[in-house]
Amino acid sequence: MAETTRIPYLDEMLVALAQPGCAFCRLLDETADRLVDAILFESVNDVGVREELNAARGFCRRHAALLVRTGGALGTATMMQGVIKVLLRALDDSGIEAEPPSRLRALLRAGGVSGSHPAATRLADALAPDAPCPICVHEATFAAHYIDTLLQQARPGSPLAEAYAASDGLCLPHFRAVVARGLPGPALTTLVAAQRAHWQRLNGELEEFLRKSDYRFQHEKFGAERDAWQRALSAVSGQLPGHLTEGA
Numbered sequence: 001m002a003e004t005t006r007i008p009y010l011d012e013m014l015v016a017l018a019q020p021g022c023a024f025c026r027l028l029d030e031t032a033d034r035l036v037d038a039i040l041f042e043s044v045n046d047v048g049v050r051e052e053l054n055a056a057r058g059f060c061r062r063h064a065a066l067l068v069r070t071g072g073a074l075g076t077a078t079m080m081q082g083v084i085k086v087l088l089r090a091l092d093d094s095g096i097e098a099e100p101p102s103r104l105r106a107l108l109r110a111g112g113v114s115g116s117h118p119a120a121t122r123l124a125d126a127l128a129p130d131a132p133c134p135i136c137v138h139e140a141t142f143a144a145h146y147i148d149t150l151l152q153q154a155r156p157g158s159p160l161a162e163a164y165a166a167s168d169g170l171c172l173p174h175f176r177a178v179v180a181r182g183l184p185g186p187a188l189t190t191l192v193a194a195q196r197a198h199w200q201r202l203n204g205e206l207e208e209f210l211r212k213s214d215y216r217f218q219h220e221k222f223g224a225e226r227d228a229w230q231r232a233l234s235a236v237s238g239q240l241p242g243h244l245t246e247g248a
């Protein structure tokens, strides 16, 4: 017990691995959720935070959805007004509205987004983010910590390796990130073997689901494979939204 409390991120990983779905998706969604609260209720007027957000042209779509929460309207309005002002300035600076109609028609014919018109190219550049979504950046930092902890601690027979083996495994994007970081060693070997077992089990459940979906076997009741198609979707693409409330 004393040993596990000294290792950063280990305890929360053990807790997340005991719950359904990809533990990293769960932990990172929780991290993003906490950051959104911190931004909304502490950092709306922080100049650095706002500059970062304006440079990113707001949050990515996945994280923007997190801003829709109780008590978040005022902070979100303030932050989004900052971004909209940046966008308006980009339109003002583009000079496109000052173009004579014939030039504008030529611009539209050129498709605008194709970038063949210098003013359109300039505008497209000015509208593009200069920085990634701040919540994505925060998540990437935590993901790197979780990956390191996993690779350092999941030695054969360790609590983390056992928890991983008993879990649903990581989703493909997160497992790939672990492998990509992968210092060869007993932890990586253990994780690859466990992940193979997860995918094999899922494959078997999908096979059973498909078999029972055949009209000849429709009298057979579905068992644990009932939602295998949903679990496979998450295993391949990453945890689908809404799992925090479902699994918690």
Ligand SMILES: [Zn+2]
Residues within 6 Å of the ligand: 022, 023, 024, 025, 026, 170, 171, 172, 173, 174, 238, 239
């Ligand atoms: Zn994941």
Ligand SMILES: [Zn+2]
Residues within 6 Å of the ligand: 059, 060, 061, 062, 063, 133, 134, 135, 136, 137
């Ligand atoms: Zn994001």
